[in-house]
Amino acid sequence: MRFLAVTFGHTMRNMLLTWKSQCMTLFTVSLSVLIFSFFYLVYANALQVSASLDDDLRLIVYLDEAPSPPMQAQYRSKILKFDQVEKIEFISSQDAYQRFEQALGTNADVLTGVPEDFLPPSIEVYPIRSLDSLSRIKRFSDYLQTLPGVLKVQYGKQWIDRFHSFIQLIRVVIILSGALLVMTTTFMVAHTIRLTLVSRQQELELLRLVGATNNYIRTPFLFEGALQGFIGAASGMGALLLLYNWIKLQFAGPATTTLPFTFLSWPVIGLLIGLATLLCILGSFSAIRRFTRL
Incomplete structure (x- = not known):
């Protein structure tokens, strides 16, 4: 001491x-x-x-036709083969129509007479929310574009980049x-x-x-x-x-x-x-x- x-x-x-x-x-x-x-x-x-990113960090894969259950399983397997994800959702044309109608709110009357299947079916892929997923999301999008029956892949490219x-x-x-x-x-x-x-x-x-x-x-x-x-x-x-x-x-x-x-x-x-x-x-x-x- x-x-x-x-x-x-x-x-x-x-x-x-x-x-x-x-x-x-x-x-x-x-x-x-x-x-x-x-x-x-x-x-x-x-x-x-x-x-904390939620819906902003997702990839929407538009398809030319609604996939059957066996085809959904193939899509899921191929997506997970590239990278682990938090969630994969298959959205039918009817589901997309209902979402669009809810988003319009009081202006939903503009859809009067529009068939419910006018929107293409899609797959919503939610990557794991991390900075590493941000760096891979462009390559992920390019990979999803190569899947059979895919019309377009959409995500918030500008703000993510x-x-x-x-x-x-x-x-x-x-x-x-x-x-x-x-x-x-x-x-x-x-x-x-x-x-x-x-x-x-x-x-x-x-x-x-x-x-x-x-x-x-x-x-x-x-x-x-x-x-x-x-x-x-x-x-x-x-x-x-x-x-x-x-x-x-x-x-x-x-x-x-x-x-x-x-x-x-x-x-x-x-x-x-x-x-x-x-x-x-x-x-x-x-x-x-x-x-x-x-």
Whole structure:
């Protein structure tokens, strides 16, 4: 316990002696965590949006004639052969007519005299709602087009392509911001620790002469790196929460109530803070090892 108290005292003194560089390091770590966690938050909510898609994520396969029960079984087998799906529904011409009539509502009288079989039968295929299914849906559509008796395959091509492109862009940004987080945290913490080591080099040499172990000399600097990472990451997450609440307040309306936009879960927050803390410890260890050759 005494060792921890002495170590913590040395750590606080080191941070006070180099408070300017400490503030710059904390700001850099906070900003890096904020940037990375912001784009990760966007990505996580995009995953939730894709999981909540319902009728918008479906393929409608129009047929030239209504399939018999054995033919339905063949269609089902061939569809499942390409990919797993949530649901397959066979819609007859009469069912399509009734849906169309319900969609028209009070204007259903325009169908007066129109035969109930004027709409083609179809198969509605509901892919598994995930980002991976979005990337495969174009190939899925091309495959369904090759099935016998298929007239046309229809799906929300434009918005699905745009949504998938957006997700791909976010993934690239997350990778780049993650690389930025790793480089800035380790570099800035290592730079700050090196400044502290320079200012206390004579004192460290005296500690060696009086028999101080490597762990005794190294531990305060590792604590310093851990504190920089923890405080900086916690500040970055706090700034993200403020930004999230501000955006949610600015865009409050039907869109925010319909789409499930949520903040990061506590395990994810803890993981991000822990990761930033670990990176700062590694930066601190790298500076100590390189400068003091312990």
